[in-house]
Amino acid sequence: MISSAHAKAVSDENEEIVAKRFKRIGLTPIRLDKVGKRKRPERKRPDFLVNDGAAQPVLICEVKTILSGGSVKDKKFLASTADPDLIDKGAFVFDIDFTDMDNTLANAVGKYRELIEDRPDLARVPLVVAFFFDVFADHFDLYRADMDRFKDVAGILKVERDHLIDAVAKKMSRGDLEARIESQSMTGMPPNTKAFRLLENSCARLTLPRDFVARCIA
Secondary structure (H helix, E strand, O other), X not given: OOOHHHHHHHHHHHHHHHHXXXXXXXXXXXXXXOOOOOOOXXXXXXXXXXXXXXXXXXXXXXXEEEOOOOEOOOOOOEOOOOXXXXXXXXXXXXXXOOHHHHHHHHHHHHHHHHHHHHOHHHOOOOEEEEEXXXXXXXXXXXXXXXXXXXXOEEEEEEEEEXXXXXXXXXXXXXXXXXXXXXXXXXXXXXXXXXXEEEEEOOOOOOOXXXXXXXXXXX
């Protein structure tokens, strides 16, 4: 099983990665507190309000980490590199489904709606959900763009590493690629990168600013 301490540590680290990524593209992420109006009980909040250089809200962001692709068929361990019980298990089978992503989006929408109740001035600011996945849980590229159950979600993000290098590598012949791997040479290759990959929700109530979309990988 995955310890709660490990899950929290990974989640906290991923939130920092997202904050740094917003800063890299010229935006300012501001932590949203969890306290509602005076005399109201504690209210949950998305992780960040993201402003532009003029301190105007651009979007609201919730960061979510999914550490497991689910239980394997025998139910004795999780399909996750974070589960120590996975070691030396050999080949295994698990079902690919989107339950965790769906539940995560529903949770993010709940936080967003509570925020809007207390901050109606943010009612026209779109919500994005930034995902981080264990390798066995990464179904981002299979998720549908018509997220009609989650109209408050303008889009979903993930931080993608070295997309420029991957694009060049896909055009190389197998022989050239094997030679590169064997020599471990990066001569002539693009630099290492990190960027947001964005899937916009075609059913969203609010759309994302075009200048933000332009800074993401589609």
